[in-house]
Amino acid sequence: MGNADRKATSPREVSQAIALSRRNFLRTVTGAASAAAFFGPVAGRGMAAPKNRKAVVVTFGGGARDDETFMPDGQENIPHLLNELMPQATFLTNVVNKGILGHYVATASIVTGVYETFNNFAAVSPNNPTVFEYFRKDLKRPATDAWVVAPSNGFARIGESGNRQYGAGLGAGVILPKRLLSAALSSAADGARYQHLLRDNYETPLYAPTLAGRQIELDQMADVLKLSVDDFAAHARNLVSPDELSVYIARHLMRQLAPSLLWITLHDIDIAHSGTFSLYVDGIQRTDRLCAEIWQTIQKEPEYANKTTMFILPDFGRDSDIDSGGNGFQHHRTGDAVSRTTWMMVLGPEVKQNVVVDRGVESTDLIPTLGAYFGFDARLSTGKRIAEVV
């Protein structure tokens, strides 16, 4: 290799090459078949959805590249996805995020099905209705039926939009486990001691937005989750990372309230912003394990088993090694094809198993897909239903 910059290759070509490489790799590993061979009965189900369906969405966040996941060098980091989940899943190899690559605004874009354009670090609600609002308003579901578990204060408003036709009172409940832990520890602990653990995010570690969402507070935890502050704090002492805490809380939610729509945003991977490759890889390995644990919980909980579809997708990737404008895995600032091109894994009793979908979709397509699954109309979303999974 001479000059390290990739020349004369358009972002689209790079994107397609990535998808092709990943697809070929997955075929080798799993023997997965093309969706074209299976396309048919699942498609077109649409609005007549059974009422007891449930969905769990997990964002494989924040920001993992192919290099460290589905490419040959990365396969050692995702044994659970590859060996346990992939054989049961329909896998979309070419999911592109065309929006702003900041974690909150990108997650909000997935949640609304519209590329939101607000400041990633502002404490604002999404401008467009969220999936939770469509779900609850169209299907007349109670507040307890839609929940978000999110990593940082910056996500406090993710559950409810500023849209006048939806908005107030129609969104999801939001649980910010790190905030709960902070409150649980505040009486006895030295703040400085826990600051590192409870930092709000990895991208701007010194920024903690003002909270103004519908997140539950510590004094509500016992009522909502049937979990005492002491038990919660004690359990936290046995967990390695904030994402483990999020999954712990998600399990409690599933057991106590069994929401039909549960959104879990994982974020440990974003430690990559610190520039430490080994910690970034540790984050991927942990997220891989947690995804498998969530799926196992779905299979074990009677309220979820055999009626739940799980969607796993990264919010976006990270910068490529070859783009001189970035610093490889560390950030997601260049907007290059590698940072925009990701994947989606879908598992459930009604989903074709061990199938790879090659065609390109966008991350905003998830919400219309959930709409078709549940039977609501994501009328303001710019995305399109992914017919191969619903």
Next chain:
Amino acid sequence: MLPEQLTAASFAAYPQEAREVATRELALLRRLPLAFLPLLLRELIVYDWKFPAERADLARQFQYLGKMTAEQFQAAMAAFVRLKLTRELEQIDWVNKPAIFSEQLSAHLWATHQIDSFRAAAVDYVQKATASGPDPAMPTHRLGIAAIGQGVAKNDYRLFRKLRPQGTYFTQVRAQGGMRVLLDAVAKRAAAHAAPYGHWYIEGGAAVAAGAGVTCISYEALAAPRATLQARMQKTYEAAVFDPEAFRTMLAQIKPEEAGLAGSGDAVLNRFELSLLTEGSGTQVFATTFVQWAAREALRRAQPVTLLTRYAPRQREKGMNELLAERERAPELDPRGSLIDADMGAYYTWLNQQRLPGDDRATFLAWFEDHGEALAIGPQMARGKQSDGPAELAELVARIA
């Protein structure tokens, strides 16, 4: 304010040499579009503390733009002119605060889906400006060396996995006194091909004496400035209302002497060190990140012909359970994690080296410190090969130095 309204007085607050360049190029600056000019000024405003290679690059850009006919100029700037900006951006004091402008421009371009157009325009401009003149003559071929894995006794991580296709992987390297061998090689090149900021040694721990003519920076020597900056950041964080913009402005306005960085008497180097700590992410906390980022920035900005990086163990990231269970105590080190960080860091350093002129002659050595594994890249080294025979580190270095 718009570019055509610029006068010599607009640059009154610029440092002396930057002001002189701006005044000399005033007619050109006034013709540049607002989506482009502040980005050029962001480089110009710190001209007094630029490395020679950076000054030469700015001169080449001015020459490239200045030589164009009106039609060529219009074509070169067309993509920037087409970008839709806002009144708020025009009202920023972009002459004196070009970094703030560029941050807000970036946010605007992302929000309005113009970032891809901007990126394409910027890449095209840089490629054409770079190709417009000959590359500066190099006194010798470029050499990069990365010593990784200090303090690791046993390793099961497959090292040099990304570099192996580029060169020869040696498994039986004898390397007694290895760091001295590397430092001597750097000193020898510095003596033979003297050039200001042409030969660098970046150390993740405490630096070892490197010889005359070698620019040396180390993580340990910057302990006091790191502590000062972290204290400032913490203070800003604890303010009643945290303002991210004010925070960034505060960091951008810190002077080297305020961070305790004026001691060496080298204002250019002090500024560079300060930028590593204020602009780098993770460089204040993790020694491995510091070395990788410093190498990237040294190559990008100073374009040295010799660069030796040595990674030392970084502090260990504690799990949540440990943080909750333990009282405050001295940071522990993570040699194994640091080896993995450094392995990737060495790859990135090679990538960054290959982005510079003379990439076809450049050589590179990555060595697992005090162990037998090394990877050598260069025209004289076979690609994708493995050598299991004994080899002396000094001989390997001599072949590529």
